[in-house]
């Protein structure tokens with residue numbers, strides 16, 4: 001099938017329109033420059049607006065260090081799915097509207113000079129739904145993390161499985177879980193950041209299998225969405241149902257971090273985990289120099305640990 | 317007509333020009349043109365068979381297949397979920413761990429079993445039993461029959477999503493052979509949580525789907541009345557799934573369906589389980605795990621540099 005080429009460079013990755021918009025939480029009128037400069041967090045009330053995948057990368061990554069992985073993967077139409085409109089047309093429209101090729105972008109980058117493999121989902125691409133391409137991209141991100149020993153960070157935003165790929169979309173939950181299990185075989189940190197909203201199949205697979213789970217304030221994080229539950233129990237749910245704060249109270253996430261602090265805190269957490277990684281890779285009692293090829297933050301962490309464990313080495 | 321529709325959609329939105337009605341009219345005519353009522357009906361018959369109230373459930377198969385079954389209960393954390401049953405079964409001179417969704421036969425049992433919709437406790441019990449099996453080298457056999465994981469506030473608060481993901485991770489991790497069989501309804505993540513296995517089999521008249529046809533119709537067609545069409549479009553029958561490579565095998569049912577003859581159905585399942593275990597146990601555990609990963613890695617269809625890959 002020939003892919004109709006659409007000019008996707010004209011539209012940016014973000015989902016807001018030019019001009020001002022009012023904050024749904026505090027009604028404050030905010031200009032789009034103001035919002036973008038404040039990482040799409042309302043300066044008045046701290047409400048977190050949704051962020052597109054490209055903009056998220058720009059927020060987190062040291063400039064000029066992003067190298068995309070598997071950027072050439074595109075959805076096929078294995079079921080020849082046609083509801084009110086054909087699936088390929090929905091894809092094409094999402095490509096046009098978001099400037100993205102899929103609901104997840106993956107790449108290697110540096111965050112505060114730390115090497116990281118990053119996977120970022122975008123809710124504005126068909127609701128951030130997980131189909132074959134998202135599953136395969138996640139798998140390749142994991143492979144890269146295993147090969148390089150760079151930590152893996154996944155920024156999640158998803159309404160669940162991509163219905164138009166039927167059972168194959170459901171099986172991406174199994175696929176991404178197998179990837180996490182493979183990653184578990186090496187001492188490489190895996191951290192997820194759950195943003196508004198992360199639900200369904202993504203929430204019930206890799207998003208909740210990380211070593212450390214971070215949530216953004218106010219994010220809806222659940223398996224079944226509020227509407228489905230309301231239909232089942234025939235009652236209106238409280239506003240805080242499934243929110244990040246409720247998830248924290250019930251022990252489902254490690255912490256809630258404001259987007260304004262995310263970059264710093266992420267690097268802090270990864271750095272602490274990598275301190276452990278260095279120990280696991282090269283036990284302290286082996287007095288050998290680090291093998292060639294190891295570099296960057298990992299080597300530094302290793303040196304720090306050696307210095308800590310054996311202060312006399314510092315003078316030598 | 318399809319082309320005309322695409323063209324209409326491509327037109328830039330101009331003020332004062334209303335294309336919405338035109339687009340809706342054409343897409344509805346397209347649906348009617350493409351509708352194959354005979355096929356929809358045939359697929360819907362399968363959906364109804366998969367949900368048939370007299371169809372054998374997990375405990376029916378267990379009692380017919382394994383004379384000595386010891387049920388193990390509880391998640392050691394919060395409670396025991398009757399929507400998932402599991403335990404040790406004597407099987408051809410050895411032990412296997414059997415775990416499955418359980419629906420209720422009469423009104424009281426249906427309520428107690430929550431219509432086969434597990435809460436997190438159910439998935440945690442399943443994990444506990446699978447880990448126990450792994451410790452003693454006991455193969456794991458799961459039976460899938462659920463409309464889905466229970467959508468409730470308390471279930472969410474106790475971590476429904478994490479319970480499912482960790483059940484998946486537990487199955488990915490096992491060193492023992494695993495066989496999963498969809499016996500009725502394979503509904504979404506709540507079903508998959510017990511189906512990340514070395515061999516995934518389906519009974520002929522069972523279904524396995526990312527979403528129920530009713531919900532899919534409500535979301536995508538914006539009309540719950542289109543459930544028959546949604547069922548056909550989702551490709552959720554056993555023959556669809558084997559074609560898509562989503563399952564490893566389909567087991568024939570007794571004439572008219574498994575509900576007509578429970579004993580014969582159990583006999584078929586027993587033979588298939590024996591064949592699968594014989595095959596799997598010939599493989600080294602490490603290789604078996606790798607093959608499991610590779611199998612699920614291959615799940616999906618995408619295009620890379622313009623080529624469609626399976």
Ligand SMILES: [Zn+2]
Pocket residue numbers: 023024025026027028042043044045046047
């Ligand atoms: Zn505000």
